[in-house]
Amino acid sequence: MTFTGSAALRERLTAVCASPYLLLCSDYDGTLAPIAASPDAARLGAESATLLTTLAHATNVRVAIISGRPLHDLQRHSRLEPPVLLVGSHGAESSHTAAALTATQQSGLTRLREHVAAMCAGVTGSWVEDKPLGVAVHVRQADPRAADALLAALQHGPATWPGVYATPGKAVMDLSISARNKGHAIEQLRSDWGTEPTVLYLGDDVTDEAAFRVLGPTDVGVKVGTGDSCASHRIASDAEIPALLAFVHACRVAGSVESR
Numbered sequence: 001m002t003f004t005g006s007a008a009l010r011e012r013l014t015a016v017c018a019s020p021y022l023l024l025c026s027d028y029d030g031t032l033a034p035i036a037a038s039p040d041a042a043r044l045g046a047e048s049a050t051l052l053t054t055l056a057h058a059t060n061v062r063v064a065i066i067s068g069r070p071l072h073d074l075q076r077h078s079r080l081e082p083p084v085l086l087v088g089s090h091g092a093e094s095s096h097t098a099a100a101l102t103a104t105q106q107s108g109l110t111r112l113r114e115h116v117a118a119m120c121a122g123v124t125g126s127w128v129e130d131k132p133l134g135v136a137v138h139v140r141q142a143d144p145r146a147a148d149a150l151l152a153a154l155q156h157g158p159a160t161w162p163g164v165y166a167t168p169g170k171a172v173m174d175l176s177i178s179a180r181n182k183g184h185a186i187e188q189l190r191s192d193w194g195t196e197p198t199v200l201y202l203g204d205d206v207t208d209e210a211a212f213r214v215l216g217p218t219d220v221g222v223k224v225g226t227g228d229s230c231a232s233h234r235i236a237s238d239a240e241i242p243a244l245l246a247f248v249h250a251c252r253v254a255g256s257v258e259s260r
Ligand SMILES: [Mg+2]
Pocket: 027, 028, 029, 030, 031, 203, 204, 205
């Protein structure tokens, strides 16, 4: 399997793999697992799962999957196990830390759930995913105009409430009582490690921009697919991810890269 990314990207990946400590972070849906009509149908390929697990076992390498999915859902779907680190709810839940809600947060969460459920009730094809710290409203299967109207109503309604943090995605609006984003997740992973790792981040969605923004000049961000991005590099689609991971594996673990 040959990675056909640009020469510039291959050069940067090779440099990242030569750093003393490597933190490989990736989004899940649309990056590791192809987007499916329903989140339940999205699956991580066996090839990528094996490469991620092997890399996570390598010396001075950490691998973290950072997703908007609730942590339990990410664990169930990806079937990835330690030492692969899993971070859910855009960084608000991780497999290595836990958080408790205050009474104010709990009542705010209940109000948010009830209000959003009522707003979505009349929109065919929309559905509300309950998450530990909020809700995600999915409109992928709704009529496009009704979907846009619902997303706008959420943006001008609950998204403006004090203590509610909105994260728009592709055909989804995430409303959370946690201000954590994927950039915070990376900063947390860096500080948990207690080293200064070089970060490689892979992501396809607007929520991944928070991660790309915290990357430094020696880190590498790879935007998957189309859309504006502040990532330093881009690949055409998630179909290239297994080959990219194989390239990183060859550089870092096998210590060799195909010359093509
Ligand atoms: Mg994604």
